[in-house]
Amino acid sequence: MVATPYYIYDTKLLKDTLDAINKAASTIENSHVHYAVKACTNPKVLDIICEAGLGIDCVSGGEIETVINAGFNPNSIMFAGVGKADWEIQTALDNNIFCFVVESIPELEVINEIAGKNNKIAQVCLRINPNVGAHTHANIVTGLSENKFGINMDDMMDVIKKCSDLANIKFMGLHFHIGSQILDMKDFEALCRRINELQDKLEAANIRAEIIDVGGGLGIDYDNPEENPIPDFDSYFSVFRNTLKLRPKQQLHFELGRSVVGQCGRLITKVLYVKKSGPKQFAIVDAGFTDLIRPALYNARHKIINLSNTGDDLETYDVVGPICESSDVFDKDVRLSKTKRGDVLAILSAGAYGEIMASQYNCRKLPQGYTTEDIMTDNK
Ligand code: LLP
Secondary structure, three states: OOOOOEEEEOHHHHHHHHHHHHHHHOOOOOEEEEEEHHHOOOHHHHHHHHHOOOEEEEOOHHHHHHHHHOOOOHHHEEEOOOOOOHHHHHHHHHOOOOEEEEOOHHHHHHHHHHHHHOOOOEEEEEEEEOOOOOOOOHHHEOOOOOOOOOEEHHHHHHHHHHHHHOOOEEEEEEEOOOEOOEOOHHHHHHHHHHHHHHHHHHHHOOOOOOEEEOOOOEOOOOOOOOOOOOOOHHHHHHHHHHHOOOOOOOEEEEEEOHHHHHHHEEEEEEEEEEEEEOOEEEEEEOOOOOOOOHHHHHOOOOOEEEOOOOOOOEEEEEEEOOOOOOOOEEEEEEEEEOOOOOOEEEEOOOOOOOHHHOOOHHHOOOOEEEEHHHHHHHHO
């Protein structure tokens, strides 16, 4: 038996999700889906995503190394990030990645200089801040002009001109990303309309963008994960198919993270103690925010179930971790089947931004990640 707390990834659900993505994306000509690897780098999860043929969206040199070691084609890597260090740019050039996503003129100049020293041409998309709001948590909104990301729309033409002045830069197109956990398709429609306006501007100046990259952001159903294990990719891709006016042969790129892996992962934890305190009842578990930080950081809610008791003897608990911080709470007033020491709980929808955001605060051990196949073998 494996020690709790640990992550477990449902490989069948992951494969079904990837099939749904590939099917829905194939309705758009010249579309390319990249997996935003920041969501989860569990090696077995990466193997399955690689097999399904997705490209990659990276935001660090470490991610570039990780995905290349996992077998992804470097020529499918978009490399974004607001602060790329010189060694990361060098790593990207050494590996001949597909395209840098550039967020400022100073960054463009540094990439040009390093590419020049290497006798290489760096392909570049410009990340434009479209000033389109997404209806999601403030910490994961990125597309407003007050956010640190991207190039202001009004500066777009100047930065494209700057690209043509730099000998080792090739302008490839435009990149956008408005935020994460977006469930209202109108937000993506607003993005598409903004891109249409910007494309008209480019056309008027006789500039061709080979690539439009619309980033990621599609949300998942945290409230009813068992009823909705696979996000509604048909609606998502059809927004772009119907609203975006692509030019002939233009490539359309997507960078999906959460919607690819979110529902296939859960955090398994054991109840250490049940403690009554005034009107409250706490289920103190062996996982903490070091294992899953989303509730503490974003007030995110993940559905919790008791795997050891599935009866209808429901009681109300605050499910909390052992870390010495009052924010170490997974959820308050959770209705769980009667819970006792030794029961195993599952915290659902934790495949994205779960294991990868774990830390060792309090000198805790990092949680391990397993797949459903590993556990079946272990139990034999
Ligand atoms: N592309 C770019 C440029 C991004 O910054 C992100 C996510 C993605 C794609 C993928 O977005 P997704 O499809 O996963 O929404 N840790 C937070 C989420 C941070 C998202 C950061 N950027 C959370 O746990 O909710």
